[in-house]
Amino acid sequence: MSPNxxxxxxxxxxxxxxxxxGGALEAELSRLAPVAPRRPWRDxxxxxxxxxxxxxxxxxxxxxxxxxHGLPVWWIAGYGAAWFAGFATLAYLALVPRxxxxxxxxxxxxxxxxxxALGFVTAGLVMHPSAEGSIELGLARVHEGHGCLELGxxxxxxxxxxxxxxxxxxxxxxxxxxxxxLGAAGGSLGGLVLHLHCxxxxxxxxxxxxxxxxxxxxxxxxxxxxxxxxxxxxxxxR
Amino acid sequence: MTAEATTLMLRYCDGDPGAxxxxxxxxxxxxxxxLAHMARDRAVAEDLLQHTxxxxxxxxxxxxxxxxxxxxxxxxAHRTFLDEARRSQRAIARVDREGEVPEVAATxxxxxxxxxxxxxxxxxxxxxxxxxxxxxxLPPQQREAVILTKLDGRSIAEAAEIAGTTPxxxxxxxxxxxxxxxxxLGGAA
Numbered sequence: 001m002s003p004n005x006x007x008x009x010x011x012x013x014x015x016x017x018x019x020x021x022g023g024a025l026e027a028e029l030s031r032l033a034p035v036a037p038r039r040p041w042r043d044x045x046x047x048x049x050x051x052x053x054x055x056x057x058x059x060x061x062x063x064x065x066x067x068x069h070g071l072p073v074w075w076i077a078g079y080g081a082a083w084f085a086g087f088a089t090l091a092y093l094a095l096v097p098r099x100x101x102x103x104x105x106x107x108x109x110x111x112x113x114x115x116x117a118l119g120f121v122t123a124g125l126v127m128h129p130s131a132e133g134s135i136e137l138g139l140a141r142v143h144e145g146h147g148c149l150e151l152g153x154x155x156x157x158x159x160x161x162x163x164x165x166x167x168x169x170x171x172x173x174x175x176x177x178x179x180x181x182l183g184a185a186g187g188s189l190g191g192l193v194l195h196l197h198c199x200x201x202x203x204x205x206x207x208x209x210x211x212x213x214x215x216x217x218x219x220x221x222x223x224x225x226x227x228x229x230x231x232x233x234x235x236x237x238r
Numbered sequence: 239m240t241a242e243a244t245t246l247m248l249r250y251c252d253g254d255p256g257a258x259x260x261x262x263x264x265x266x267x268x269x270x271x272x273l274a275h276m277a278r279d280r281a282v283a284e285d286l287l288q289h290t291x292x293x294x295x296x297x298x299x300x301x302x303x304x305x306x307x308x309x310x311x312x313x314x315a316h317r318t319f320l321d322e323a324r325r326s327q328r329a330i331a332r333v334d335r336e337g338e339v340p341e342v343a344a345t346x347x348x349x350x351x352x353x354x355x356x357x358x359x360x361x362x363x364x365x366x367x368x369x370x371x372x373x374x375x376l377p378p379q380q381r382e383a384v385i386l387t388k389l390d391g392r393s394i395a396e397a398a399e400i401a402g403t404t405p406x407x408x409x410x411x412x413x414x415x416x417x418x419x420x421x422x423l424g425g426a427a
Contacts, residue, residue: 016271103310
Protein backbone atom coordinates (compact mmCIF):
# COMPACT_ATOMS: atom_id res chain seq x y z
CA MET A 1 0.00 0.00 0.00
CA SER A 2 1.34 3.44 -0.93
CA PRO A 3 2.12 5.82 1.94
CA ASN A 4 -0.15 8.78 2.51
CA UNK A 5 1.38 12.10 1.43
CA UNK A 6 -1.00 14.76 2.78
CA UNK A 7 1.38 17.53 1.70
CA UNK A 8 0.31 16.91 -1.89
CA UNK A 9 -3.17 18.08 -0.92
CA UNK A 10 -1.65 21.47 -0.12
CA UNK A 11 -0.54 21.92 -3.70
CA UNK A 12 -2.70 24.06 -5.90
CA UNK A 13 -4.80 22.28 -8.48
CA UNK A 14 -3.21 21.13 -11.67
CA UNK A 15 -4.92 23.79 -13.76
CA UNK A 16 -2.91 26.84 -14.80
CA UNK A 17 -4.14 29.75 -16.91
CA UNK A 18 -3.05 28.87 -20.46
CA UNK A 19 -1.55 31.34 -22.92
CA UNK A 20 -3.60 32.41 -25.94
CA UNK A 21 -3.34 30.28 -29.06
CA GLY A 22 -0.01 30.70 -30.84
CA GLY A 23 0.47 32.11 -34.32
CA ALA A 24 0.93 28.69 -35.92
CA LEU A 25 -2.34 27.41 -34.48
CA GLU A 26 -4.22 30.58 -35.40
CA ALA A 27 -2.90 30.27 -38.96
CA GLU A 28 -4.06 26.64 -39.13
CA LEU A 29 -7.48 27.56 -37.73
CA SER A 30 -7.93 30.33 -40.26
CA ARG A 31 -7.99 27.71 -43.00
CA LEU A 32 -9.74 24.96 -41.04
CA ALA A 33 -11.49 22.44 -43.26
CA PRO A 34 -13.82 19.63 -42.19
CA VAL A 35 -12.25 16.20 -41.91
CA ALA A 36 -13.84 12.77 -41.75
CA PRO A 37 -12.79 11.14 -38.47
CA ARG A 38 -11.19 7.72 -38.64
CA ARG A 39 -13.56 4.78 -38.98
CA PRO A 40 -11.68 1.77 -37.60
CA TRP A 41 -14.08 -0.91 -38.85
CA ARG A 42 -13.98 0.53 -42.35
CA ASP A 43 -10.17 0.64 -42.12
CA UNK A 44 -10.16 -3.01 -41.04
CA UNK A 45 -12.42 -3.98 -43.93
CA UNK A 46 -10.26 -2.08 -46.38
CA UNK A 47 -6.96 -3.49 -45.09
CA UNK A 48 -8.40 -7.00 -44.83
CA UNK A 49 -10.12 -6.97 -48.21
CA UNK A 50 -7.24 -5.54 -50.21
CA UNK A 51 -4.68 -7.74 -48.45
CA UNK A 52 -6.67 -10.91 -49.04
CA UNK A 53 -7.19 -10.01 -52.69
CA UNK A 54 -3.45 -9.41 -53.04
CA UNK A 55 -2.64 -12.70 -51.31
CA UNK A 56 -5.11 -14.58 -53.50
CA UNK A 57 -3.57 -13.02 -56.61
CA UNK A 58 -0.12 -14.13 -55.46
CA UNK A 59 -1.29 -17.71 -54.93
CA UNK A 60 -2.95 -17.79 -58.36
CA UNK A 61 0.11 -16.23 -59.97
CA UNK A 62 2.58 -18.57 -58.27
CA UNK A 63 0.30 -21.67 -58.46
CA UNK A 64 -0.77 -23.86 -55.56
CA UNK A 65 1.62 -26.41 -54.09
CA UNK A 66 2.04 -29.55 -56.15
CA UNK A 67 1.56 -31.90 -53.16
CA UNK A 68 -1.74 -30.31 -52.14
CA HIS A 69 -3.99 -33.24 -53.03
CA GLY A 70 -1.93 -35.77 -51.12
CA LEU A 71 -1.89 -33.88 -47.82
CA PRO A 72 -4.45 -34.48 -45.05
CA VAL A 73 -7.50 -32.28 -45.53
CA TRP A 74 -7.69 -31.52 -41.80
CA TRP A 75 -4.16 -30.15 -41.87
CA ILE A 76 -4.58 -28.10 -45.04
CA ALA A 77 -7.88 -26.64 -43.81
CA GLY A 78 -7.01 -26.31 -40.12
CA TYR A 79 -3.56 -24.83 -40.61
CA GLY A 80 -4.88 -22.51 -43.31
CA ALA A 81 -7.66 -21.38 -40.99
CA ALA A 82 -5.11 -20.75 -38.25
CA TRP A 83 -3.00 -18.56 -40.55
CA PHE A 84 -6.11 -16.62 -41.56
CA ALA A 85 -7.24 -16.29 -37.94
CA GLY A 86 -3.79 -14.96 -37.00
CA PHE A 87 -4.03 -12.35 -39.73
CA ALA A 88 -7.62 -11.32 -38.95
CA THR A 89 -7.19 -11.20 -35.17
CA LEU A 90 -3.98 -9.19 -35.23
CA ALA A 91 -5.28 -6.79 -37.87
CA TYR A 92 -8.42 -6.26 -35.75
CA LEU A 93 -6.43 -5.62 -32.58
CA ALA A 94 -4.03 -3.26 -34.32
CA LEU A 95 -6.67 -1.22 -36.14
CA VAL A 96 -9.81 -1.20 -34.01
CA PRO A 97 -9.61 0.49 -30.60
CA ARG A 98 -11.83 -0.54 -27.73
CA UNK A 99 -15.19 1.20 -27.72
CA UNK A 100 -14.92 4.87 -26.77
CA UNK A 101 -11.14 5.08 -27.28
CA UNK A 102 -9.07 6.78 -29.97
CA UNK A 103 -5.84 4.83 -29.54
CA UNK A 104 -5.66 1.14 -30.54
CA UNK A 105 -4.96 -1.43 -27.81
CA UNK A 106 -1.25 -1.61 -28.39
CA UNK A 107 -0.51 -3.74 -25.33
CA UNK A 108 -2.98 -6.50 -26.24
CA UNK A 109 -1.79 -6.28 -29.84
CA UNK A 110 1.84 -6.70 -28.83
CA UNK A 111 1.10 -9.67 -26.58
CA UNK A 112 -1.02 -11.29 -29.29
CA UNK A 113 1.75 -10.76 -31.86
CA UNK A 114 4.26 -12.57 -29.66
CA UNK A 115 1.83 -15.45 -29.00
CA UNK A 116 0.92 -15.83 -32.68
CA ALA A 117 4.54 -15.68 -33.83
CA LEU A 118 5.74 -18.27 -31.32
CA GLY A 119 2.65 -20.37 -31.97
CA PHE A 120 3.32 -20.66 -35.68
CA VAL A 121 7.00 -21.48 -35.17
CA THR A 122 6.03 -24.21 -32.70
CA ALA A 123 3.18 -25.51 -34.87
CA GLY A 124 5.47 -25.77 -37.88
CA LEU A 125 8.08 -27.69 -35.90
CA VAL A 126 5.49 -30.07 -34.44
CA MET A 127 3.03 -30.67 -37.33
CA HIS A 128 4.59 -31.25 -40.71
CA PRO A 129 2.78 -33.89 -42.79
CA SER A 130 4.15 -34.63 -46.25
CA ALA A 131 2.90 -36.39 -49.36
CA GLU A 132 4.07 -37.37 -52.80
CA GLY A 133 5.59 -34.28 -54.36
CA SER A 134 6.63 -32.74 -51.03
CA ILE A 135 10.22 -31.58 -50.61
CA GLU A 136 12.34 -32.23 -47.51
CA LEU A 137 15.27 -29.88 -46.97
CA GLY A 138 16.12 -30.56 -43.33
CA LEU A 139 18.00 -28.37 -40.87
CA ALA A 140 21.28 -28.43 -42.80
CA ARG A 141 19.62 -26.92 -45.88
CA VAL A 142 17.07 -24.72 -44.14
CA HIS A 143 18.79 -21.61 -45.53
CA GLU A 144 17.87 -22.73 -49.04
CA GLY A 145 14.30 -21.85 -48.23
CA HIS A 146 15.04 -18.13 -48.06
CA GLY A 147 12.77 -17.56 -51.06
CA CYS A 148 9.82 -18.39 -48.81
CA LEU A 149 10.92 -15.76 -46.32
CA GLU A 150 11.09 -13.21 -49.10
CA LEU A 151 7.70 -14.20 -50.50
CA GLY A 152 6.16 -14.07 -47.03
CA UNK A 153 7.57 -10.59 -46.42
CA UNK A 154 6.40 -9.45 -49.84
CA UNK A 155 2.90 -10.59 -48.92
CA UNK A 156 3.13 -8.85 -45.53
CA UNK A 157 4.05 -5.56 -47.16
CA UNK A 158 0.52 -4.74 -48.30
CA UNK A 159 -1.34 -5.14 -44.98
CA UNK A 160 1.48 -3.42 -43.10
CA UNK A 161 1.58 -0.39 -45.40
CA UNK A 162 -2.23 -0.09 -45.56
CA UNK A 163 -2.51 -0.48 -41.79
CA UNK A 164 0.22 2.08 -41.15
CA UNK A 165 -1.52 4.58 -43.39
CA UNK A 166 -4.82 3.99 -41.57
CA UNK A 167 -3.20 4.59 -38.17
CA UNK A 168 -1.38 7.84 -38.95
CA UNK A 169 -1.78 10.22 -36.05
CA UNK A 170 -3.62 7.71 -33.85
CA UNK A 171 -0.64 6.39 -31.91
CA UNK A 172 1.20 8.94 -29.80
CA UNK A 173 2.16 6.03 -27.52
CA UNK A 174 2.59 2.29 -28.09
CA UNK A 175 3.32 2.66 -31.79
CA UNK A 176 6.05 0.01 -31.86
CA UNK A 177 3.83 -2.68 -30.33
CA UNK A 178 0.95 -1.83 -32.64
CA UNK A 179 3.35 -1.89 -35.58
CA UNK A 180 4.64 -5.28 -34.44
CA UNK A 181 1.03 -6.47 -34.41
CA LEU A 182 0.49 -5.19 -37.92
CA GLY A 183 3.71 -6.86 -39.02
CA ALA A 184 2.69 -10.15 -37.42
CA ALA A 185 -0.71 -9.86 -39.12
CA GLY A 186 1.03 -9.37 -42.45
CA GLY A 187 3.40 -12.25 -41.64
CA SER A 188 0.42 -14.50 -40.90
CA LEU A 189 -1.03 -13.64 -44.29
CA GLY A 190 2.38 -14.41 -45.78
CA GLY A 191 2.28 -17.73 -43.95
CA LEU A 192 -1.12 -18.46 -45.49
CA VAL A 193 0.24 -17.80 -48.98
CA LEU A 194 3.25 -20.04 -48.29
CA HIS A 195 0.96 -22.72 -46.84
CA LEU A 196 -0.91 -22.85 -50.15
CA HIS A 197 2.11 -22.43 -52.43
CA CYS A 198 5.25 -23.96 -50.94
CA UNK A 199 5.74 -27.76 -51.23
CA UNK A 200 8.64 -27.89 -48.76
CA UNK A 201 7.22 -29.93 -45.91
CA UNK A 202 9.93 -30.57 -43.32
CA UNK A 203 9.64 -29.36 -39.75
CA UNK A 204 12.56 -26.95 -39.85
CA UNK A 205 11.32 -25.18 -42.95
CA UNK A 206 7.74 -24.91 -41.71
CA UNK A 207 8.78 -23.79 -38.23
CA UNK A 208 11.77 -21.58 -38.85
CA UNK A 209 10.98 -20.16 -42.29
CA UNK A 210 7.18 -20.07 -42.55
CA UNK A 211 6.76 -19.34 -38.82
CA UNK A 212 9.81 -17.09 -38.95
CA UNK A 213 8.07 -14.86 -41.50
CA UNK A 214 5.74 -13.73 -38.71
CA UNK A 215 8.64 -12.86 -36.43
CA UNK A 216 10.71 -11.09 -39.09
CA UNK A 217 7.71 -9.14 -40.37
CA UNK A 218 6.80 -8.08 -36.82
CA UNK A 219 10.35 -6.96 -36.03
CA UNK A 220 10.74 -5.06 -39.31
CA UNK A 221 7.35 -3.39 -38.88
CA UNK A 222 8.16 -2.40 -35.30
CA UNK A 223 11.38 -0.82 -36.51
CA UNK A 224 10.03 0.98 -39.57
CA UNK A 225 6.29 1.64 -39.24
CA UNK A 226 6.32 4.09 -36.28
CA UNK A 227 8.02 6.63 -38.52
CA UNK A 228 5.03 6.50 -40.86
CA UNK A 229 2.41 6.27 -38.11
CA UNK A 230 3.82 9.22 -36.21
CA UNK A 231 3.83 11.49 -39.24
CA UNK A 232 1.03 13.97 -39.45
CA UNK A 233 -2.27 12.47 -40.42
CA UNK A 234 -3.83 13.66 -43.66
CA UNK A 235 -6.25 16.48 -42.98
CA UNK A 236 -8.26 15.91 -46.12
CA UNK A 237 -11.21 13.62 -46.36
CA ARG A 238 -10.53 9.95 -45.79
CA MET B 239 -15.50 16.96 -19.13
CA THR B 240 -15.39 13.82 -21.31
CA ALA B 241 -18.82 14.31 -22.90
CA GLU B 242 -18.17 17.99 -23.51
CA ALA B 243 -14.75 17.26 -25.01
CA THR B 244 -16.26 14.61 -27.27
CA THR B 245 -18.93 16.99 -28.54
CA LEU B 246 -16.39 19.75 -29.12
CA MET B 247 -14.03 17.39 -30.92
CA LEU B 248 -16.80 16.34 -33.30
CA ARG B 249 -17.73 19.95 -34.04
CA TYR B 250 -14.07 20.75 -34.56
CA CYS B 251 -13.64 17.85 -37.00
CA ASP B 252 -16.70 19.16 -38.83
CA GLY B 253 -14.79 22.39 -39.44
CA ASP B 254 -15.94 24.65 -36.58
CA PRO B 255 -12.90 26.70 -35.40
CA GLY B 256 -14.89 27.95 -32.41
CA ALA B 257 -15.13 24.37 -31.17
CA UNK B 258 -11.35 24.10 -31.23
CA UNK B 259 -11.09 27.28 -29.13
CA UNK B 260 -13.61 25.86 -26.66
CA UNK B 261 -11.71 22.58 -26.55
CA UNK B 262 -8.51 24.50 -25.88
CA UNK B 263 -10.20 26.47 -23.11
CA UNK B 264 -11.51 23.23 -21.60
CA UNK B 265 -8.33 21.15 -21.71
CA UNK B 266 -5.39 23.56 -21.89
CA UNK B 267 -5.37 24.61 -18.20
CA UNK B 268 -4.93 21.06 -16.89
CA UNK B 269 -2.61 20.08 -19.74
CA UNK B 270 -0.47 23.12 -18.99
CA UNK B 271 -0.36 22.15 -15.32
CA UNK B 272 0.68 18.61 -16.26
CA LEU B 273 3.36 19.88 -18.65
CA ALA B 274 4.59 22.51 -16.18
CA HIS B 275 5.10 19.83 -13.53
CA MET B 276 6.84 17.56 -16.03
CA ALA B 277 9.03 20.25 -17.62
CA ARG B 278 9.53 22.19 -14.37
CA ASP B 279 9.47 25.38 -16.38
CA ARG B 280 6.37 27.41 -17.19
CA ALA B 281 7.72 28.89 -20.44
CA VAL B 282 8.81 25.51 -21.77
CA ALA B 283 5.45 24.05 -20.74
CA GLU B 284 3.60 26.76 -22.68
CA ASP B 285 5.67 25.92 -25.77
CA LEU B 286 4.93 22.23 -25.30
CA LEU B 287 1.23 23.04 -24.92
CA GLN B 288 1.20 24.86 -28.25
CA HIS B 289 3.06 21.96 -29.89
CA THR B 290 0.60 19.50 -28.38
CA UNK B 291 -2.44 21.29 -29.79
CA UNK B 292 -0.71 21.75 -33.12
CA UNK B 293 -0.17 17.97 -33.24
CA UNK B 294 -3.79 17.39 -32.25
CA UNK B 295 -4.87 19.70 -35.03
CA UNK B 296 -2.74 17.94 -37.62
CA UNK B 297 -3.81 14.48 -36.45
CA UNK B 298 -7.50 15.29 -36.02
CA UNK B 299 -8.46 12.94 -38.85
CA UNK B 300 -7.20 10.10 -36.64
CA UNK B 301 -9.94 10.86 -34.10
CA UNK B 302 -12.68 8.22 -33.88
CA UNK B 303 -16.21 9.62 -33.91
CA UNK B 304 -17.81 9.41 -30.46
CA UNK B 305 -14.59 8.45 -28.66
CA UNK B 306 -13.22 10.28 -25.61
CA UNK B 307 -10.44 12.51 -26.99
CA UNK B 308 -8.95 13.41 -23.58
CA UNK B 309 -6.61 10.40 -23.05
CA UNK B 310 -5.44 10.71 -26.67
CA UNK B 311 -4.67 14.41 -26.25
CA UNK B 312 -2.89 13.76 -22.95
CA UNK B 313 -0.88 11.01 -24.66
CA UNK B 314 0.12 13.48 -27.37
CA ALA B 315 1.22 15.91 -24.64
CA HIS B 316 3.17 13.11 -22.95
CA ARG B 317 4.87 12.26 -26.23
CA THR B 318 5.59 15.92 -26.98
CA PHE B 319 7.26 16.28 -23.59
CA LEU B 320 9.35 13.13 -24.14
CA ASP B 321 10.45 14.25 -27.60
CA GLU B 322 11.48 17.63 -26.23
CA ALA B 323 13.33 16.05 -23.30
CA ARG B 324 15.24 13.78 -25.67
CA ARG B 325 16.06 16.71 -27.92
CA SER B 326 17.39 18.60 -24.93
CA GLN B 327 19.45 15.61 -23.84
CA ARG B 328 21.00 15.44 -27.29
CA ALA B 329 21.73 19.16 -27.21
CA ILE B 330 23.42 18.84 -23.83
CA ALA B 331 25.44 15.90 -25.10
CA ARG B 332 26.52 18.12 -27.99
CA VAL B 333 27.65 20.79 -25.55
CA ASP B 334 29.69 18.22 -23.70
CA ARG B 335 31.34 17.13 -26.94
CA GLU B 336 31.73 20.42 -28.74
CA GLY B 337 31.45 23.08 -26.10
CA GLU B 338 28.46 24.66 -27.81
CA VAL B 339 25.65 26.23 -25.84
CA PRO B 340 22.23 24.79 -26.77
CA GLU B 341 19.29 27.06 -27.31
CA VAL B 342 16.81 24.62 -25.79
CA ALA B 343 15.81 24.94 -22.17
CA ALA B 344 17.96 22.83 -19.91
CA THR B 345 15.17 22.57 -17.36
CA UNK B 346 13.72 19.53 -19.06
CA UNK B 347 16.69 17.46 -18.09
CA UNK B 348 16.89 18.70 -14.54
CA UNK B 349 19.56 21.35 -15.06
CA UNK B 350 17.44 24.04 -13.54
CA UNK B 351 14.93 23.97 -10.72
CA UNK B 352 12.38 26.58 -11.67
CA UNK B 353 9.04 25.76 -10.09
CA UNK B 354 5.64 26.62 -11.48
CA UNK B 355 5.65 29.74 -9.41
CA UNK B 356 2.45 31.07 -10.87
CA UNK B 357 0.59 28.36 -9.07
CA UNK B 358 -0.08 29.93 -5.69
CA UNK B 359 -0.47 27.49 -2.81
CA UNK B 360 -3.90 27.34 -1.25
CA UNK B 361 -3.00 26.77 2.37
CA UNK B 362 0.42 26.71 3.97
CA UNK B 363 2.91 28.22 1.53
CA UNK B 364 5.91 26.52 3.16
CA UNK B 365 4.37 23.05 3.09
CA UNK B 366 3.17 23.55 -0.46
CA UNK B 367 6.60 24.75 -1.56
CA UNK B 368 8.23 21.76 0.11
CA UNK B 369 5.74 19.41 -1.57
CA UNK B 370 6.36 21.08 -4.92
CA UNK B 371 10.13 20.83 -4.54
CA UNK B 372 9.88 17.18 -3.48
CA UNK B 373 7.58 16.38 -6.40
CA UNK B 374 9.93 18.03 -8.85
CA UNK B 375 12.91 16.13 -7.53
CA LEU B 376 11.32 12.78 -8.41
CA PRO B 377 12.48 10.91 -11.52
CA PRO B 378 10.26 11.88 -14.50
CA GLN B 379 8.33 8.59 -14.63
CA GLN B 380 7.48 8.66 -10.92
CA ARG B 381 6.67 12.36 -11.12
CA GLU B 382 4.33 11.77 -14.02
CA ALA B 383 2.61 8.90 -12.18
CA VAL B 384 2.00 11.07 -9.09
CA ILE B 385 0.85 14.06 -11.18
CA LEU B 386 -1.61 12.05 -13.24
CA THR B 387 -3.03 9.90 -10.45
CA LYS B 388 -2.98 12.41 -7.60
CA LEU B 389 -3.06 15.95 -8.96
CA ASP B 390 -5.05 15.22 -12.12
CA GLY B 391 -7.23 12.59 -10.48
CA ARG B 392 -6.87 9.98 -13.24
CA SER B 393 -7.22 6.28 -12.63
CA ILE B 394 -4.20 4.01 -12.87
CA ALA B 395 -5.57 2.61 -16.14
CA GLU B 396 -6.04 6.08 -17.66
CA ALA B 397 -2.60 7.22 -16.52
CA ALA B 398 -1.06 4.08 -18.01
CA GLU B 399 -2.84 4.67 -21.31
CA ILE B 400 -1.56 8.25 -21.44
CA ALA B 401 2.02 7.31 -20.58
CA GLY B 402 2.08 4.32 -22.91
CA THR B 403 2.76 1.76 -20.21
CA THR B 404 0.94 -1.03 -18.42
CA PRO B 405 -1.36 -0.40 -15.43
CA UNK B 406 0.96 -2.58 -13.34
CA UNK B 407 4.00 -0.51 -14.23
CA UNK B 408 2.08 2.71 -13.60
CA UNK B 409 1.01 1.44 -10.19
CA UNK B 410 4.63 0.64 -9.32
CA UNK B 411 5.78 4.08 -10.49
CA UNK B 412 3.11 5.82 -8.44
CA UNK B 413 3.90 3.72 -5.37
CA UNK B 414 7.61 4.44 -5.64
CA UNK B 415 6.83 8.11 -6.16
CA UNK B 416 4.71 8.23 -3.00
CA UNK B 417 7.40 6.39 -1.01
CA UNK B 418 10.07 8.81 -2.24
CA UNK B 419 7.85 11.81 -1.47
CA UNK B 420 7.16 10.50 2.00
CA UNK B 421 10.90 10.22 2.62
CA UNK B 422 11.63 13.66 1.16
CA LEU B 423 8.84 15.30 3.12
CA GLY B 424 9.49 13.41 6.33
CA GLY B 425 10.25 16.55 8.31
CA ALA B 426 7.88 18.88 6.53
CA ALA B 427 4.53 17.47 7.53
